Amino acid sequence: xxxxxxxxxxxxxxxxxxxxxxxxxxxxxxxxxxxxxxxxxxxxxxxxxxxxxxxxxxxxxxxxxxxxxxxxxxxxxxxxxxxxxxxxxxxxxxxxxxxxxxxxxxxxxxxxxxxxxxxxxxxxxxxxxxxxxxxxxxxxxxx
Numbered sequence: 001x002x003x004x005x006x007x008x009x010x011x012x013x014x015x016x017x018x019x020x021x022x023x024x025x026x027x028x029x030x031x032x033x034x035x036x037x038x039x040x041x042x043x044x045x046x047x048x049x050x051x052x053x054x055x056x057x058x059x060x061x062x063x064x065x066x067x068x069x070x071x072x073x074x075x076x077x078x079x080x081x082x083x084x085x086x087x088x089x090x091x092x093x094x095x096x097x098x099x100x101x102x103x104x105x106x107x108x109x110x111x112x113x114x115x116x117x118x119x120x121x122x123x124x125x126x127x128x129x130x131x132x133x134x135x136x137x138x139x140x141x142x143x
Contacts, residue, residue, distance in 0.1 A: 003052035020059045024080035050090045058090035074102035076112035
């Protein structure tokens, strides 16, 4: 079955992506989602999505950024597929698009962080040529 890949930019397109994002980011609230995405868009954030039969099945939130450590890169903030829709090539298609987009924009690479428990996702990343290159540390503040 065919599907299309698109940049979600209209309010309706962004809202249609919420069910997928909410499976990855359990704390997201529908009523705050659009405003959050719009704020992040001011920092170059974009949503790439897969749509099949009118429904969004998979999403990738990404941005182009420049770092002293890596130079100009495409950073993948979020990558998720609806449960029940996995293993159909959606996430792989999104990653392929993102890699091509990074190359077309003169990036030195594509970077992402992934939860240590996401083994299926890790297999996909390794199959796409990603390397496990660092440990990720964070310090959260309860506010």
